[in-house]
Amino acid sequence: MSGKPSWRDRLFGGLKDTSQRLTGNLAGIVGAGRLEQHDLDRIEDALIMSDLGPATAAQIRDKLAAERFDGGVTEYKVMQVVERVIAAILRPAARPLEIDAFPRPQVILVIGVNGSGKTTTIAKLAHNFVEQDYGVMLAAGDTFRAAAIGQLKIWADRIGVPIISGKEGGDAAGIVYDAVKEATATGIDVLIVDTAGRLQNKRELMDELDKIRRVLGRLNPEAPHNVVLVLDATTGQNAIGQIETFKEVAKVTGLVMTKLDGTARGGVLVAAAKSQGLPIHAIGVGETLDDLKPFDPDELAAAIAGDTQ
CATH class of the missing domain: 3.40.50.300 (P-loop containing nucleotide triphosphate hydrolases)
Known part of the structure; x- marks a missing residue:
């Protein structure tokens, strides 16, 4: 009998639709060392549709537009850039709830x-x-x-x-x-x-x-x-x-x-x-x-x- 899925598996499962929506909109984006304007438009729309918000979508678009893709553009390389930008946005916000008040409670x-x-x-x-x-x-x-x-x-x-x-x-x-x-x-x-x-x-x-x-x-x-x-x-x-x-x-x-x-x-x-x-x-x-x-x-x-x- 299989046990309960791990916490990580449930998180990734819950966000599967989000990631699939993104990758679905990247299908067919392959080729030269830079993304074309119409590709960037499509990616930006996909990011907004995934509830990342217009400001985040614009930031990712700018990063992708400036990126040189050695060996040519692939979906995987694009998603790596997306992941890096999202992580950079999220890191300053991550702060555990610490119990440090004195006097207590x-x-x-x-x-x-x-x-x-x-x-x-x-x-x-x-x-x-x-x-x-x-x-x-x-x-x-x-x-x-x-x-x-x-x-x-x-x-x-x-x-x-x-x-x-x-x-x-x-x-x-x-x-x-x-x-x-x-x-x-x-x-x-x-x-x-x-x-x-x-x-x-x-x-x-x-x-x-x-x-x-x-x-x-x-x-x-x-x-x-x-x-x-x-x-x-x-x-x-x-x-x-x-x-x-x-x-x-x-x-x-x-x-x-x-x-x-x-x-x-x-x-x-x-x-x-x-x-x-x-x-x-x-x-x-x-x-x-x-x-x-x-x-x-x-x-x-x-x-x-x-x-x-």
Whole structure:
């Protein structure tokens, strides 16, 4: 009986459609030592269609236009250039979520639209920190949805970490206040706070997050230490709009992208790195606790370019 595919296999499998879309548009591009104008147009269109974004596509086009291909142009050589440029764009954004706050706890607010995988991402982050021997506590600050509170309680129980929660419709800031007090008193290293994911009323969400910030500031002026936005890769370019909105309403400090195992639109992570200037902490390729890993820019570049070497 074969076991579960490796993390790398799932990442490459999830981005297979992206890499095939790129290589499909390169079919027949062979010949002289330079690419023709119409070839460059075709490649640039393919890159944009793969959700890499116009700025990244233009940068890759310029690099390809300047490239001398010894022995003639081949699809493989073109994809090698694509991979190198993508990796160079992604590397400055790759930054693991480090626990370095003093005094403890380090407070991490996790935000994202409903359905982005926010609650399961919180569980995976908590699991990863527990594996690193940190004391972890969860706070169920998404009081807008009873399902979110229940789901987080199940995960906390499964991971074996404490959780502070209240009733549906309760005061999120009050829950966060209680959680910080409890975490401080019990020597917790990391407090991960779930927050409401409704963007329909930006003002209401902004007010709630501001209130949470004020409460945190009274207990520790440095808190929150991180505001992590969870993005669903399957939304493609819509993810860029979410980043811009949440930067405005929540002062986002870093990104986690989920569902990269089931999308042809993972190129949006490159577009985000190019246009938004935010750290990318981790990426997810599944539903189990081990399916979230620190972001490796070279591995993602290889997956987008279909480089399995």
